[in-house]
Amino acid sequence: MTNFRLNVLAYSVMLGLTASVAYAEPTNQPTNQPTNQPTNQPTNQPTNQPTNQPTKIVIFLNN
Secondary structure, three states: OOHHHHHHHHHHHHHHHHHHHHOOOOOOOOOOOOOOOOOOOOOOOOOOOOOOOOOOOOOOOOO
């Protein structure tokens, strides 16, 4: 295998891992909230909404 093919393979694996982490479905875990809060008040909890920011990809090429 040439260096170019190894770099392409490494880049493909890295891109796949990045995509699988960035777009993973959130789990429905309990949030450990106290149960004595009124139910009609907003709790100002952050939501798991995407931020529409571009994915940063860094590629290292050695000659």
